[in-house]
Amino acid sequence: MTAEPMDPVATASEPGSEAPAMQDVRALVFSIVDGLAAALVKLRIYRKEHPRVVEAVAAVSAAIARLPLVDGESGLRLSVTDDLVVHRGEPLVGASLTATRLIATITAHGGGGIEIDSTVSDDDVAALLVALATRSRDGGDWQALNATFVQEQRRTIRLLPPFLVDDPDAIDALARPVRLYQSCMDRLQDVTVAICHGGTIDFGPVSELALAIFDRADDGREPLINLAVQEQYDSFTFGHSVRVAVLAMTFARTLTKDRDLLVRIGTAALLHDCGKALVPFELLHARRPLDAAERREMSRHAQLGAEVLLDHDDADPLSIAVAFGHHRSCDGSGYPATTRDMHNLLVTEVVKICDVYEALTAARPYKRPMSPTRAYRVMLGMGEHLDRQLLLRFIVAIGLFPTGQVVRLSDGSIGRVVAQSEDLRRPRVWVLFAQDGSPVNAEAGLLLDLTSPAVQELYIAGIVDERAYAAERMKAVSASHDQA
Numbered sequence: 246m247t248a249e250p251m252d253p254v255a256t257a258s259e260p261g262s263e264a265p266a267m268q269d270v271r272a273l274v275f276s277i278v279d280g281l282a283a284a285l286v287k288l289r290i291y292r293k294e295h296p297r298v299v300e301a302v303a304a305v306s307a308a309i310a311r312l313p314l315v316d317g318e319s320g321l322r323l324s325v326t327d328d329l330v331v332h333r334g335e336p337l338v339g340a341s342l343t344a345t346r347l348i349a350t351i352t353a354h355g356g357g358g359i360e361i362d363s364t365v366s367d368d369d370v371a372a373l374l375v376a377l378a379t380r381s382r383d384g385g386d387w388q389a390l391n392a393t394f395v396q397e398q399r400r401t402i403r404l405l406p407p408f409l410v411d412d413p414d415a416i417d418a419l420a421r422p423v424r425l426y427q428s429c430m431d432r433l434q435d436v437t438v439a440i441c442h443g444g445t446i447d448f449g450p451v452s453e454l455a456l457a458i459f460d461r462a463d464d465g466r467e468p469l470i471n472l473a474v475q476e477q478y479d480s481f482t483f484g485h486s487v488r489v490a491v492l493a494m495t496f497a498r499t500l501t502k503d504r505d506l507l508v509r510i511g512t513a514a515l516l517h518d519c520g521k522a523l524v525p526f527e528l529l530h531a532r533r534p535l536d537a538a539e540r541r542e543m544s545r546h547a548q549l550g551a552e553v554l555l556d557h558d559d560a561d562p563l564s565i566a567v568a569f570g571h572h573r574s575c576d577g578s579g580y581p582a583t584t585r586d587m588h589n590l591l592v593t594e595v596v597k598i599c600d601v602y603e604a605l606t607a608a609r610p611y612k613r614p615m616s617p618t619r620a621y622r623v624m625l626g627m628g629e630h631l632d633r634q635l636l637l638r639f640i641v642a643i644g645l646f647p648t649g650q651v652v653r654l655s656d657g658s659i660g661r662v663v664a665q666s667e668d669l670r671r672p673r674v675w676v677l678f679a680q681d682g683s684p685v686n687a688e689a690g691l692l693l694d695l696t697s698p699a700v701q702e703l704y705i706a707g708i709v710d711e712r713a714y715a716a717e718r719m720k721a722v723s724a725s726h727d728q729a
Contacts, residue, residue, distance in 0.1 A: 273308060274332050277321060280305040281374070282344045286434055288378050290441055293371060297526060306370045309361055320365070320401075324358035325351050326408040328424045331358075343484060345427040346434070350377035356387035357408035362401035373402045425461060426487060429454050433483040433515065440522035440553055448512070448559055455511030458494050459504065485603060490514035492599035492643070499642045500595070513567040514596050520550025520568060547572050548581040566590050571597045576629040594632045598624070598639050601631065617645055645669045651709040655702070656680050659709055660693065671695035671704065 284301040291298050309321050324331040325348045330341045341348070351359060359373065376390050387404040394402055432450050439446050493514040497507055521529055524546050528539050535543060551569035554560040570593040573579040577586060589597070605620035615623070621640050624631060644665040646652055651661050652674060660674035676691035678684055685691050693700055 270313065271332075271335075271337075273312060274321070274323075275337060277305060277308045277312075278323065278330055278337060278341075278344050278347065280308060282347045284374055285346045285350065285378060286438075288374060289434075289438055293375060298371075299367070302371045302374065303367050306365050306367050309365055309370075310363055312363055320363040321361045322358065322405070323360075324405065324408045326357065328427060331408070341423050341427070343430055345431045347377075348427075351404065353380070354387045354390060354404060355407065356390075356404035358405035360403050360405055365401040369399045369402050372397070372399055425454070425457055428457070429487040429490070429515065430483045433486055436516070436519055437483075437522040440519060446516075446519075446553075446557060446560075448557070448561070451515055452508060452512045455490065455494070455508045455515060458491060458511055459498075459507050485607065486515055486518050488603045488607065489517065489596065489599045492603060493596050495648065496599060496639050496642045497592075497595055499638065509561055509563050510592055510595065512561060513564040513592060514599065516550070516554070516564050517567045517571050517596055517600065518546065518550065519553055520546035520548070523549045523553070544572065544580045563590070563592050567593050567596045571600055574630040575632055579630070591635075594635055598631055598636055601627070602639070602643070617643065617647060641665065641669070644672055646672055646705055646708070648672075651677070652705045653707040653709050654693075655704050655706045663692070666694065666696045668696050674705075 280301060284298065284305060287295070287298045287301050312319065312321060322332070328341065328345075328348060330337045330344050330348065351357070354377065361370070361373070372394070376393075387406070391403045394400070432454055436446050436451070438444075490511050494507055494511045497510045501507065524543060528535060528543050531539070547569055551565050554565045554568055566589075569581065570587075570589045573581070573587075573589055573593075575589070575594075577583075577588075601624055602620055605615045605623055606617060607614055624636055625633075642665065644662070646662045648662050648664060651659065653659055654674065654676075657680040658676050659678040660676040662672045663675045664673040666672055672695060674693045674695060676685050676693060693703065695703060695705070
């Protein structure tokens with residue numbers, strides 16, 4: 246029997262083992278996509294001349310100027326297809342999660358991508374975004390927009406022709422879970438815009454998304470949970486709420502089979518940070534540690550969120566309780582402070598655990614993501630802030646290798662974790678690629694229970710970068726982006 250590593254997480258290969266230069270390019274492209282998506286959202290809230298829009302545009306153009314010359318190409322060339330952003334033939338799954346409106350605005354004009362030269366000015370970036378944000382009448386005016394750009398002497402920006410694929414079904418399979426994630430992001434953007442404008446939140450679509458998460462949770466071969474741990478930091482923090490909701494519903498399914506209650510938990514998790522819409526933008530997106538006064542201001546988001554929800558007669562009491570209490574400790578400390586003893590609901594404790602776990606394992610501008618193992622150690626050391634018995638159940642439910650994670654087995658085959666087992670190191674894995682690298686027929690399937698004596702010599706040898714796995718599945722794609 247082959248000896249297993251003492252800590253399988255510690256032996257997992259780090260994402261992005263290619264040359265550091267390419268890692269830097271990818272990270273910069275991700276930040277540009279994130280910045281473009283964020284700028285489009287700001288254009289929904291503010292006028293073009295607003296300082297926050299101007300700042301977002303300037304950040305995008307500055308980032309594009311830093312892109313190095315690669316294979317004779319300078320600047321940025323992004324394709325969009327089937328809800329995915331593609332760069333140099335690689336689907337940017339993580340970046341696509343926050344780019345719903347960017348993709349939608351490009352395709353609404355009949356285009357298949359955008360091209361921005363490295364010498365682009367802030368004014369040209371703003372012109373591109375305004376053009377994209379302007380509703381298309383016939384869905385086929387990308388060429389007309391390009392003609393307008395040329396007429397206005399804006400030769401550093403253009404839309405690309407429609408992006409064609411050889412195997413639409415293969416891309417659809419990759420894009421399905423991304424679409425659900427994007428729908429959640431889009432809906433939370435709508436919630437934020439409504440709060441900023443003093444409008445009314447439409448809870449129905451939010452609950453529908455929670456139901457869709459619930460319905461998809463049984464299909465471990467689609468990486469919804471894995472998308473919940475993507476490393477890319479989204480500028481508007483909507484991704485945090487989506488990831489918390491996915492985690493909360495995954496965990497809650499181990500505690501109750503009540504479908505209606507699970508949907509309510511998912512809805513509450515999606516809305517738990519809605520009060521951040523009223524926190525000063527500069528604090529919410531600060532890329533530095535906050536001082537004491539700024540932390541106090543930031544901590545108001547829990548009370549503000551509860552107040553916003555209380556203003557709606559149709560708000561679910563569970564959502565109000567979670568928004569108010571997800572930063573309160575089991576011993577009554579934390580915030581918001583109350584004048585009398587008040588204990589959190591079990592649902593609040595569930596969301597709070599998921600909130601902390603997501604914060605530890607996701608990337609932030611000021612920190613790298615932790616592995617699940619290290620995050621669990623930190624959480625176990627948080628004393629009365631978290632319900633310890635509930636935390637232990639969470640660790641068992643999520644596992645050392647979270648459901649949805651693509652992993653490399655010790656025999657060289659590649660699979661996706663589809664369920665946990667009694668042994669946290671040995672989950673159930675759906676094999677995707679055989680030892681020789683050939684894809685396993687999805688219909689035939691191969692589900693391995695690593696606790697079974699029949700496969701006792703197998704163990705998880707490493708974590709596979711989801712980007713690399715997605716790129717492998719994109720081999721069927723061919724671009725048709727010749728000069729327009």
